[in-house]
Amino acid sequence: MNHFSNKRAVLPTPVLIVEDERGMAARLERLLMLLGYAYGDWCVARSLAEARAYCRTESFAVALIDLGLPDGSGLDLISDLHNSRPGMSVLVISSCASEDVIVMALREGATGYLLKEREDLEIQLYIQSALMGGAPIDPFIAKRLLTLMGGSSTTAVSGGRSALSPSAAMAVAGHGHPKPPAADKGILSPRETEILKLVAEGLTNREIAERLYLSTHTAACHIKNIYRKLAVSSRTKAMREARLLGLF
């Protein structure tokens, strides 16, 4: 069932697929075609090295990245891509759904995160939503963002533990602060805080727009901003804290 219009002209190209598993890569290609892409609009990299090689020669608009690659974790690539091309949509497609990894991917600059095992239709719609400018945030992420960035906290989040990198550990550990430091207050505007609360309840962008009498596009923009603020502030905060603790 395709209830969306074929907006090939407006689809961001080219697309970078970083996936070492043959079957999954084929699946993604098929989905892209269903979305309206044509053969040739995307490149498939089977490893980090390959992906980096592609990135040197071409400037991608969208990336679908798997985390479990043969020569390393896709997280490094995400941060590189985000730093070099901030406007790029980076979607993480992974078989791991642990909260730590999701948070870390988002910290590094990913736009969204979805599980491989979801149905084709779900992945398709997710990618489409991301392409249309939405930044789908998991509700539990929204909860954490609320506690981290100075809104009211809906739940007391337990102190995080992550084995992967000090900055991530710091960032995740920052969740344990009951009161965010003064520097974080005011990072989110009241409107953004409101939106984040609705995201935490699981509302879709359209529902949020309806609720707040905004256009869907405006709501999506707000959410994107929130993401960016999260990535920047949490990264700088994490770096600062890590430096203070002598980790760097």
Next chain:
Amino acid sequence: MAEILNVSAARGAPFGAGLTEQAMRPEQGWANIVLPDVWNKRWPGFDGVVWYRIEWQACEPAASAFAGKSSADPADPMAIWLEYTNMAGEGVLNGDRLWRDGSLAEPLSRNWNRPRYYVIPASSVKPGVNTLWVRVAGYGSFGAGLGAVAIGSPAMIEPAYEKDMLLRRSLPAFNLVIAAALGCIFLCVWLMLPKETAYGWYALTSFAWVFFGANTLVIDIWPFGSTEQWNRWVVINFLIYCMAFRMFTARFSGQNFRLLDQSLWGLTLVAFILLALVPASMLKPVLDASVLGGVLVLLFNCVLFQFYAFHTRKAEHIFLAVCMVVFLVTGTHDLMLFLDMVDRYGMTTVAAPVMMVCMSLLLAWRFAANMRRTEQFHHLLELRVSIMRRQLMDTLEAQHSLQLSNARLQERLQLSHDLHDGVGSSLVRAIAMVEQKDGPSMSRARYLSILKSLRADLRQVLDYTLAENRAVPKNPREWIAPLRRRYGLLFEGLGVQCEWRVADEWPQTLTPAQILALTRFVEEALTNVIKHSGATQVLVRLQVHEAGERCEACVTTHDAPILCVEVTDNGRGIDTPTHAEETLGIGLRSMRTRIERAGGQFVLHSEVQGGTTVRALLPVRTTDSASR
């Protein structure tokens, strides 16, 4: 230079006669005597004044071996040395008084141990016979008399006098001072460490020695009024000295001869009483007996200790035994002196300082040994403590690792439990379903739906196991948020209108099992809606119904308060209601089991082309019978 021609003595007035009488020189009764003189031999029991007449004349010295200048010069002074006068006396040379002691009546000055030395100017020396009168007042029974006298040139006489002074007065004084000092020191030590009685007894020994030894130096017997009182006092001190030394020996070496010591103390007490109370006439024998007894105690103590040290063979004891041998020798010698068996100076006065130093050494040695033992003990204690600490740490570590492995075991049990509940039962059911199907084999779609349902179960178990925060969601809105996000996106993409009506609060605290069951339930219901119903509208509802409340949607009245979770759609429904269960995905059938196991009820309504409703009803305030 001078030659003593004759010495004679005569009794004067006894004590009790008037002063003038005592001052008169007797006319008769002069007997020639030899100095030193103890008049008790001649006039036993005479207590009073005795006059001594010493006739001498200056004489030419023997021809000098040196030619030339003669050392004799009539203008040179002469010197007189008197060994002692027992007790007090007066000396007159040719009518000039040389000296007069402080008190010639009671209380008598004590000069029995006091040498005198007088330089006589040449003008006092008559040519021919000179007479030196010495009046001595004393008690016959106490050895009264005049000691040796020497007259000659100072060069000859003075050295003898000085030697005498040294041995009779200086050394004893030195002796007493040391004894007093040591007594003070050890008294202080004992006051700090009352348990170490040896130190206390030694202090007493020292002090008793001082009081006893003062007898050799004291001239004025204040505060006592008479010689015999003084004598009692001295002997009492002597006995104290002897007993204290005995006790010191016993305590120092750890001897425990109770009976012996007690009997000795008994005797001593008797002696004290006698000494204090016996009348003067019977004093002398008591004094002698006491002194003798005391000395015997001392000697006996020393001899006994030799055997004791031989028995124990401890270094300390042997050292003390050696000291005591010295003491034995000097003590015996002085005893013989006392008993007039020898005529010399007392050895104790000379030996005593050495003895004292040895004793101090001994006590200091013991003190140091104690200190060392304390340090060693301290060290041992530290060692012990560190061993204990290490043991404790090991125990704690063992306990800790035990707790850790216990916790890990618990987690593994929990995981296996979750897997069994979540995935295992669904798998078993799926297998049963596939096995039981007689007739045409299942369609590929069927198999797929089974597998996908199992995958969803596994996904839930994994998410739950790995979740940081496994607490139950605080309110239904929080609980439904992930589902809402996922399926909301899907429905929007599919053009399906979806409404979510969720209560604000849980009616009670739900268990994780119930929460997970409800989550899977809604998940499967919505999956079915997407896959099979072709609906355009979906309603997801969570509501709490009070007891007796009429529920419009449920079209029933619930007797007890109930939590109702419902998914309704307006799709094509299930075509064969009788086979509704069969047509339902394996997923919803598993959900029925899980809901029922969580203590709830599973309800299904469906009409052909009229939509489907699946509902889970959980009673409120139920003590969950499920495992979690």
